[in-house]
Amino acid sequence: MKPTLLVLAAGMGSRYGGVKQIDAVGKNGECLLDFSTFDARRSGFGKVVFIIRKDIEKDFRERLFDRVARNFDAEYVFQTPTALLTEEEQKTAAKTDRKKPWGTIHAVLCAKEKINEPFAVINADDYYGKNGFETLGKYLSSISNDCTEHAMVGYVLGKTMSRNGSVSRGVAYTENGYLNKIVENTKIYYTGENFSGDGIESELDGKIYKLTGKETVSMNLFGFSPKAFERFEKYWEDFKRTSLSLPKAEALLPVAASDIIKNGEGKIRVFTSDESWFGMTYPEDKQVVKDAIAKKIKSGYYPEMLWEK
Numbered sequence: 001m002k003p004t005l006l007v008l009a010a011g012m013g014s015r016y017g018g019v020k021q022i023d024a025v026g027k028n029g030e031c032l033l034d035f036s037t038f039d040a041r042r043s044g045f046g047k048v049v050f051i052i053r054k055d056i057e058k059d060f061r062e063r064l065f066d067r068v069a070r071n072f073d074a075e076y077v078f079q080t081p082t083a084l085l086t087e088e089e090q091k092t093a094a095k096t097d098r099k100k101p102w103g104t105i106h107a108v109l110c111a112k113e114k115i116n117e118p119f120a121v122i123n124a125d126d127y128y129g130k131n132g133f134e135t136l137g138k139y140l141s142s143i144s145n146d147c148t149e150h151a152m153v154g155y156v157l158g159k160t161m162s163r164n165g166s167v168s169r170g171v172a173y174t175e176n177g178y179l180n181k182i183v184e185n186t187k188i189y190y191t192g193e194n195f196s197g198d199g200i201e202s203e204l205d206g207k208i209y210k211l212t213g214k215e216t217v218s219m220n221l222f223g224f225s226p227k228a229f230e231r232f233e234k235y236w237e238d239f240k241r242t243s244l245s246l247p248k249a250e251a252l253l254p255v256a257a258s259d260i261i262k263n264g265e266g267k268i269r270v271f272t273s274d275e276s277w278f279g280m281t282y283p284e285d286k287q288v289v290k291d292a293i294a295k296k297i298k299s300g301y302y303p304e305m306l307w308e309k
Contacts, residue, residue, distance in 0.1 A: 001117050002046025003140035005133075007033065008107050008220070009060075009124035010053045010079040022056070022063040023280060025289045027297065029063075030306050032127055032280060032289060037068050038306050039130040040120070043137035047073035049114045050124075051107045054078050071307045079110045084236065089244055096247035103250035104220065105232055105239070112229055118143055120223045121253065127289070128153070128221055129275030130301075136223040139271070143225055148266030150257070151223035152179060153273050158213030160277035161190060161200070164284040170218035170254040171202075171211075172270060179261060179268040182218050182254040216270070218254050219277060231260045 022031050037048050048068065052060050060076070068074050079101045082090050101107065108121060118140035122128060132153040139151050154172050161167060166189035170182040185202040188211065192199035200211040235256040243249035260266045278292050279285065296302050 001141065002044060003137060003223070004115055004117055004119040005037065005040040005045045005048040006108065006111055006115065006119050006121045007036070007048060007050045007124055008104055008121065009033065009050050010101060010107055022060055023286065024063070025280075025286065025293055026306065027294065028305060030293075031064055033064055033124050034068065034306055035293065035302065036122055036124075036128060036133075037072060037074075038302070039128070039133045040137070041072050043130060043133035044141055045120070045133070045137055046117075047075070049111050050074070050076040051079050051111050052076050053101075054080060067307055075114060077111045077114060079107045083110050085240070085244075089240055092244045096245060098247050102239070104253035105236055105251040105256045108253060109229070109232055109236055115226060117145065118147070118223065118225045121220060123220045123279075125281070126219055126279040127277060127292070128219065129273060131275050132221050132271075132273045135271045135273070136221070139269070140223045140225075145226045147225040148227055149269060150225065150228055150260065150266060151269045151271060152218060152257070153221040153223075153271045154216040155219050155221075155273055155275070155277055156213070157188070157200070157211060157215040157217045159275070160217055160219060161188070161213075162279070162281050162285060163190065163288075164282040165189065167281060170220075172216045172218050174216065174270045177270060179258070179270050181261070182258050184252065184254060216272060220253060222253065222257060222268075224257075227266070228257075228260060231263065231265055232256050235259055 025032055081098060081101050120136045135153055136151060166187045168186045169188050170184050172182050173180045185204055187203040190199055191201050200213050202209045202211055236251060239251045257268060278289050280289060297304060
């Protein structure tokens with residue numbers, strides 16, 4: 001059974017200042033997501049499901065989806081602020097005047113009906129490299145739908161930093177090759193001008209911590225069997241009971257994934273990738289990404305023409 005790729009593409013892009021998911025960075029107008037879906041297809045994934053906002057549908061189809069769909073089994077679903085909420089819950093949420101959806105677990109659950117096989121999850125604005133997709137594709141193809149041993153591909157923190165501002169990363173703690181916990185660090189940044197591991201700090205719970213740059217971090221590249229939906233739905237129900245009145249609350253995938261472990265419902269095997277991350281967090285990142293993609297094409301990592309027209 002070929003696994004599915006689930007793409008989280010409904011983010012607002014507040015720091016970037018635009019719809020970064022479909023901004024062109026390739027030689028033929030490809031966006032970062034073109035390269036992720038291309039890597040997934042050549043790594044054994046059978047289809048891709050995108051989660052998007054309704055308001056970007058037209059641009060999304062014109063600038064990415066229609067091109068990908070001619071070459072890969074592809075579909076998309078919408079994530080809206082009212083999705084998966086009862087009428088009463090919508091009234092509670094409306095009091096906060098919240099305009100955006102409820103985070104990455106909310107997004108994953110919006111796509112649940114489209115997934116009937118093991119699946120990987122990625123962010124739309126991150127570059128993962130083919131190694132991560134090959135690793136997850138092979139693993140997910142080997143497990144059953146009721147398997148309780150899920151997976152994550154971790155990256156080296158120092159290879160996932162931006163020189164243009166802070167980044168949010170989940171620092172992964174492992175034991176014997178399995179995930180123990182993920183601690184979300186929402187503000188990690190370089191402190192010096194040499195952009196090295198000697199000057200990386202994280203602001204967490206009001207305190208500043210020094211990091212080495214060698215930590216394993218989650219980039220939201222997870223692999224799950226459909227069994228994981230059971231925990232995700234429990235997490236979502238708990239979240240709604242406690243957080244719908246909080247305007248900035250987020251139902252986060254790494255937290256829900258960690259809950260699988262905490263509740264004794266399964267394990268998460270941790271693979272590692274030595275690929276260097278790049279992504280579209282800030283406007284200044286765009287040229288960095290374009291240059292990195294051009295370099296990979298020149299080296300033969302990607303073909304000059306990614307998709308057939």
